[in-house]
Amino acid sequence: xxxxxxxxxxxxxxxxxxxxxxxxxxxxxxxxxxxxxxxxxxxxxxxxxxxxxxxxxxxxxxxxxxxxxxxxxxxxxxxxxxxxxxxxxxxxxxxxxxxxxxxxxxxxxxxxxxxxxxxxxxxxxxxxxxxxxxxxxxxxxxxxxxxxxxxxxxxxxxxxxxxxxxxxxxxxxxxxxxxxxxxxxxxxxxxxxxxxxxxxxxxxxxxxxxxxxxxxxxxxxxxxxxxxxxxxxxxxxxxxxxxxxxxxxxxxxxxxxxxxxxxxxxxxxxxxxxxxxxxxxxxxxxxxxxxxxxxxxxxxxxxxxxx
Amino acid sequence: xxxxxxxxxxxxxxxxxxxxxxxxxxxxxxxxxxxxxxxxxxxxxxxxxxxxxxxxxxxxxxxxxxxxxxxxxxxxxxxxxxxxxxxxxxxxxxxxxxxxxxxxxxxxxxxxxxxxxxxxxxxxxxxxxxxxxxxxxxxxxxxxxxxxxxxxxxxxxxxxxxxxxxxxxxxxxxxxxxxxxxxxxxxxxxxxxxxxxxxxxxxxxxxxxxxxxxxxxxxxxxxxxxxxxxxxxxxxxxxxxxxxxxxxxxxxxxxxxxxxxxxxxxxxxxxxxxxxxxxxxxxxxxxxxxxxxxxxxxxxxxxxxxx
Numbered sequence: 001x002x003x004x005x006x007x008x009x010x011x012x013x014x015x016x017x018x019x020x021x022x023x024x025x026x027x028x029x030x031x032x033x034x035x036x037x038x039x040x041x042x043x044x045x046x047x048x049x050x051x052x053x054x055x056x057x058x059x060x061x062x063x064x065x066x067x068x069x070x071x072x073x074x075x076x077x078x079x080x081x082x083x084x085x086x087x088x089x090x091x092x093x094x095x096x097x098x099x100x101x102x103x104x105x106x107x108x109x110x111x112x113x114x115x116x117x118x119x120x121x122x123x124x125x126x127x128x129x130x131x132x133x134x135x136x137x138x139x140x141x142x143x144x145x146x147x148x149x150x151x152x153x154x155x156x157x158x159x160x161x162x163x164x165x166x167x168x169x170x171x172x173x174x175x176x177x178x179x180x181x182x183x184x185x186x187x188x189x190x191x192x193x194x195x196x197x198x199x200x201x202x203x204x205x206x207x208x209x210x211x212x213x214x215x216x217x218x219x220x221x222x223x224x225x226x227x228x229x230x231x232x233x234x235x236x237x238x239x240x241x242x243x244x245x246x247x248x249x250x251x252x253x254x255x256x257x258x259x260x261x262x263x264x265x266x267x268x269x270x271x272x273x274x275x276x277x278x279x280x281x282x283x284x285x286x287x288x289x290x291x292x293x294x295x296x297x298x299x300x301x302x303x304x305x306x307x
Numbered sequence: 308x309x310x311x312x313x314x315x316x317x318x319x320x321x322x323x324x325x326x327x328x329x330x331x332x333x334x335x336x337x338x339x340x341x342x343x344x345x346x347x348x349x350x351x352x353x354x355x356x357x358x359x360x361x362x363x364x365x366x367x368x369x370x371x372x373x374x375x376x377x378x379x380x381x382x383x384x385x386x387x388x389x390x391x392x393x394x395x396x397x398x399x400x401x402x403x404x405x406x407x408x409x410x411x412x413x414x415x416x417x418x419x420x421x422x423x424x425x426x427x428x429x430x431x432x433x434x435x436x437x438x439x440x441x442x443x444x445x446x447x448x449x450x451x452x453x454x455x456x457x458x459x460x461x462x463x464x465x466x467x468x469x470x471x472x473x474x475x476x477x478x479x480x481x482x483x484x485x486x487x488x489x490x491x492x493x494x495x496x497x498x499x500x501x502x503x504x505x506x507x508x509x510x511x512x513x514x515x516x517x518x519x520x521x522x523x524x525x526x527x528x529x530x531x532x533x534x535x536x537x538x539x540x541x542x543x544x545x546x547x548x549x550x551x552x553x554x555x556x557x558x559x560x561x562x563x564x565x566x567x568x569x570x571x572x573x574x575x576x577x578x579x580x581x582x583x584x585x586x587x588x589x590x591x592x593x594x595x596x597x598x599x600x601x602x603x604x605x606x607x608x609x610x611x612x613x614x
Contacts, residue, residue, distance in 0.1 A: 014387050015350050021380075039380040040347040043322050063412045069380045073328075073346040076372045080321050094412050101408045105370050105401050 001131075003028050003152060003204050003302040005227065007268065008044035010294045012233050012247075013066040015039070016272035019296055021066035022210060024229070025050045026150055026302075028131045034058040035148055035208045041070035042077050048297050053083060057127060059134060060091035061210035062120065062145035068095060072102045079109045086112040090126055090134075092144055093117050120146035123221055128153075137221050139212035141246040147210055149222065150302075152203035163196045204303035207262075211269065213243060214252040219260045227302045228262040229294060231269035235279050238271075250280040254287035263303075268294035308438075310335050310459060310511050310609040312534065314575065315351035317601045319540050319554075320373040322346070323579035326603055328373035329517060331536070332357045333457055333609075335438045341365040342455055342515045348377035349384050355604050360390060364434060366441060367398035368517035369427065369452035375402060379409045386416045393419040397434060397441075399427050399451050427453035430528055435460075444528050446519035448553040454517055456529065457609075459510035470503045511610035514569075518576065520550060521559040526567045534609045535569040536601060538576035542586050545578075557587040561594035570610075575601035 004027045009020030021038025025045065032054040034041075045052050052074075061067055071089075078087070089095065096115040103109065118126050118136055121144060127134040130153070137147035156178035163169065167185045169177070177183055177196050184190045207222040209230045222228060233247035242249050248256075250267055257265035265288055267280050274280070277293050284291040292306065299307040311334045316327030328345025332352065339361040341348075352359050359381075368374055378396075385394070396402065403422040410416065425433050425443055428451060434441040437460070444454035463485035470476065474492045476484070484490055484503050491497045514529040516537045529535060540554035549556050555563075557574055564572035572595055574587050581587070584600050591598040599613065606614040 014384050016353060018354075020350065039377065040350055043327065043347055046323060047325075065380060065383045065409070065413050069376075069383075070346065073372060073376045076376075077321050098409055098412060102372070102405055105405060106372050 001029055001152065001155070001201070003206070004307065005206060005229075005300045005302060006048055006050060007266075007294050007296060007298045008041050008048065008050075009038050010268040010270060010296050011066075012231075012269045012271050013064070014272040017275050019270065020044055021069070022269060023070060024208060025055070026206065027054075028150075028152070030054060031056060031129070031131060033132075033134070033150065036061055036067040036210060037071040037074060038066045039069040039073075042074040044296065045074075052078065053081070053085065056085065056087065057134075058087065058089045058091075059127075059148050060089065060095055061139075061147060061208070062141060062143055063092060063094050063098075064143065064211065067210060068098070071095075072099060072106070075099070075103075075109060075113070076106055078111065083111045086114065088114050088116060088127075090116045090118050092120050092146075118146070120144040135221075137207060137209060137218060139209060139218065140215040141211045141213065145211050147208050147212070147218075149205060149207045149225070151205040154203055155200040157193070157197035158200055159197050163191075167191060167196075169196075201303075206302045209256075211246065212248060213246045214248050214256070216256075216259070218256060222256075222260045222262065224261050226263040227266065227300060228257050228260065228264070229266040229268055230256055232267040232280055232284065233269050233271045235274070236283055250284040251287055254284035254291055257288045257291070263290065264300075265291040266294040266300065267291065308336055308459065308462070308508070310513070311614065312513060312536075312607045312609060313355055313357060314536075314573075314601050314603060314605045315348050315355065315357075316345050317575040317577060317603050318373075319576045319578050320371070321579040324582050326577065327351055328376070329576060330377060331515060332362070333513065334361075335457075335459070337361060338363060338436070338438060340439075340441070340457065343368055343374040343517060344378040344381060345373045346376040346380075349381040351603065352381075359385065360388070360392065363392065363394065364441075365394065365396045365398075366434075366455050367396065367402055368446075368454060368515070369448060369450055370399060370401050370405075371450065371518065374517060375405070378402075379406055379413070382406070382410075382416060382420070383413055385418065390418045393421065395421050395423060395434075397423045397425050399453075400424050425453070427451040442528075444514060444516060444525060446516060446525065447522040448518045448520065452518050454515050454519070454525075456512060456514045456532070458512040461510050462507040464500070464504035465507055466504050470498075474498060474503075476503075508610075513609045518553065519555060520553045521555050521563070523563075523566070525563060529563075529567045529569065531568050533570040534573065534607060535564050535567065535571070536573040536575055537563055539574040539587055539591065540576050540578050542581070543590055557591040558594055561591035561598055564595045564598070570597065571607075572598040573601040573607065574598065
């Protein structure tokens with residue numbers, strides 16, 4: 001199953017060095033889920049080839065401007081493109097007021113927009129569809145903030161194509177076999193399910209931790225995820241400033257990744273004070289070797305490599 | 308006097324083809340004036356080297372999103388940069404509510420912000436400082452909209468340096484002479500002002516006409532300006548759509564420029580349907596030869612050439 005992350009912006013509050021503020025697009029099969037929507041996200045989507053009409057859900061981690069100021073512009077553009085498909089926005093209390101005031105001046109949208117207020121201080125499942133579940137991940141920041149865990153659902157077992165022919169399995173029996181049932185051909189012996197099917201690929205998971213100080217309660221919630229994006233606004237030399245502003249250093253992000261036993265760590269949300277990001281990578285890799293620098297426009301397969 | 312226009316965005320509502328929505332920076336000596344502030348304007352300012360702390364006034368032509376959605380992000384960034392200098396925003400009724408709601412969630416700014424409500428349907432002077440005057444230019448759009456005329460003030464005459472020495476002119480007499488006074492040296496003949504001074508360069512003027520249908524009442528208000536930016540959302544083949552949406556074609560923009568006898572016409576506010584803009588230029592130059600395509604990042608000397 002296609003499960004890909006595209007980073008639309010990797011800078012913290014003050015856009016700089018060609019890096020835009022936070023926004024991410026997660027593609028799961030043909031669906032796209034947006035996580036945060038900083039200013040200019042729509043320009044990035046167009047530049048990086050994101051099919052915007054495929055976005056059905058937007059998840060907002062908190063109400064700091066660098067995570068939301070691109071939302072009104074993107075909504076307006078969807079309307080100018082005559083979108084009719086409904087859109088769901090999951091966000092902490094307050095976003096709806098911010099957006100509705102602006103829509104009152106901009107005029108009505110061409111599509112239904114629903115706001116779902118989430119509680120950033122609780123770990124809970126806030127969304128599911130056929131493909132994924134989304135869970136909040138309480139973080140430690142200056143205002144109520146949560147990350148999001150995107151978890152692929154367990155898929156049914158795959159039937160071996162050669163068995164369909166060999167045992168003349170009728171079409172109607174296939175869903176049951178995929179669900180784990182055995183099969184008895186007319187006048188034949190019972191074929192156990194393990195002979196008929198192979199296990200589906202292991203479901204993958206991605207955790208987006210947008211803005212947070214070093215926060216150990218996060219560790220059990222993201223244990224073993226394939227891909228973790230953990231903010232690293234500063235390097236260790238600025239650890240005091242990180243603590244003061246509710247942010248993490250690259251080393252702290254790597255510490256979380258190591259303790260949670262994740263597959264791969266992506267850094268991001270860099271302060272504008274850094275043009276060269278190589279110290280971030282060096283610092284994090286000393287603690288957690290499978291670390292990469294998040295970059296605007298970078299695409300990662302959640303269960304695999306950078307694409 | 309330095310009087311330069313930098314285009315930060317030249318696309319209409321839906322950003323496309325690398326073109327950002329409307330925003331312009333007008334530099335007059337060391338001051339910078341911002342006209343409109345579409346999404347991503349702050350990224351453009353940084354990319355094009357605009358010294359943002361020099362911006363003291365922002366002029367907003369109307370409340371469509373592609374002219375204002377970059378404002379809150381830029382204000383927030385100014386605050387993150389610890390700006391203390393006051394900022395004045397001149398805009399139609401409504402902008403203050405839009406911005407104040409967002410600031411309520413973003414927290415207070417580090418600098419004083421004053422809103423000045425303007426009437427887009429009246430031609431009047433809304434601002435002046437030592438260097439320039441700014442006048443509203445009522446336009447014809449779907450909502451109340453005005454352009455802005457930026458006019459350099461007449462400067463005092465320049466004293467000839469050789470005269471200061473020749474006639475031993477005391478420091479205290481210089482302002483009077485610059486203002487037109489004659490000078491009588493001790494025990495000497497009266498030296499007429501025309502011998503002591505040369506006329507200053509002619510004041511220049513720039514007119515920004517953001518969003519408008521073809522609108523002849525505009526012509527006398529912009530007569531003879533050195534530089535006119537007139538929106539051309541469409542080409543003549545889409546003139547029906549232009550009329551329907553309250554926009555102009557390139558040929559209509561050129562017609563206004565020709566009738567107003569302006570020095571140079573810049574086109575902009577292009578619809579996202581056009582990737583190649585050469586038809587705009589061709590169409591407009593057939594009517595008004597001294598036309599250029601506005602481009603993101605382009606800089607023009609108001610009384611001169613593209614820089």
